[in-house]
Amino acid sequence: MTRKPLIAGNWKMNGSLAESRQLVDALRAGITAGGAAAATMLLCPPFVYLPAVQGWLQGSPIALGAQDLADKPGSGAYTGEVSGQMLREVGCSHVIVGHSERRALYGETDAVVAAKFKAAQAAGLVPIVCVGETLEQREAGQTRSVISAQVAAVVDSAGVQAFSKAVIAYEPVWAIGTGRTATPDQAQEVHAFIRGMVAARDATIAAGLRVLYGGSVKGANARSLFAMADIDGGLVGGASLTAAEFLEIFRAAA
Ligand code: PEP
Numbered sequence: 001m002t003r004k005p006l007i008a009g010n011w012k013m014n015g016s017l018a019e020s021r022q023l024v025d026a027l028r029a030g031i032t033a034g035g036a037a038a039a040t041m042l043l044c045p046p047f048v049y050l051p052a053v054q055g056w057l058q059g060s061p062i063a064l065g066a067q068d069l070a071d072k073p074g075s076g077a078y079t080g081e082v083s084g085q086m087l088r089e090v091g092c093s094h095v096i097v098g099h100s101e102r103r104a105l106y107g108e109t110d111a112v113v114a115a116k117f118k119a120a121q122a123a124g125l126v127p128i129v130c131v132g133e134t135l136e137q138r139e140a141g142q143t144r145s146v147i148s149a150q151v152a153a154v155v156d157s158a159g160v161q162a163f164s165k166a167v168i169a170y171e172p173v174w175a176i177g178t179g180r181t182a183t184p185d186q187a188q189e190v191h192a193f194i195r196g197m198v199a200a201r202d203a204t205i206a207a208g209l210r211v212l213y214g215g216s217v218k219g220a221n222a223r224s225l226f227a228m229a230d231i232d233g234g235l236v237g238g239a240s241l242t243a244a245e246f247l248e249i250f251r252a253a254a
Pocket of ligand 1: 010012099171175176177178179214215216217235236237238239
């Protein structure tokens with residue numbers, strides 16, 4: 001089965017409205033019809049910029065996503081939260097859930113990540129669920145057990161069928177924003193492990209599942225990562241803030 005690569009830009013809490021406009025305009029100008037046919041480009045700006053970015057993307061093949069959403073479906077008294085339905089309304093197709101920064105800095109547990117995953121799907125969004133081990137865990141030989149627990153928490157809660165409309169991002173925590181990238185072989189090993197976990201429950205869903213790599217992806221290393229059999233694109237932080245760099249990464253996948 002061929003899996004169309006996905007290149008997602010996670011802007012995190014960066015940029016002004018004016019800088020965001022410049023970035024979007026440059027990406028629009030740089031993406032070709034052939035590139036868009038071969039791979040999907042997704043931008044995940046901060047919540048408050050979503051409506052503006054949606055407007056600037058009109059008529060372009062670039063998709064819009066959010067960086068997080070509420071773990072509660074529907075609406076209600078949840079001060080400060082943003083629902084999946086609201087994200088759909090402003091044009092999002094995807095949403096990142098369980099990013100390591102959310103897990104480490106905001107205390108998101110596997111249970112919360114699973115609830116967000118289900119809330120996203122209930123709203124018609126494709127969740128991009130992030131998993132990854134810390135350096136200490138890798139050095140202690142715990143990579144597989146950590147990834148296994150993080151993936152199982154979502155699969156057990158949402159069911160394997162839910163992964164026909166979901167994306168997994170393998171993001172080793174030690175590689176995020178550090179300039180240290182997993183080697184293509186290191187990443188491939190974990191990607192194959194993740195696909196194997198899903199395949200043990202449903203081989204067809206596993207074959208169609210996109211597993212992205214994230215962690216200091218740059219134009220210079222993207223091609224060798226995306227050449228691996230089980231790497232279906234990237235979740236890109238820092239390098240997604242520079243149009244030329246992000247376009248180079250995109251071209252490596254397209
Ligand atoms: C990320 O934000 O998910 C990420 C992988 O960041 P960076 O590309 O900067 O390492």
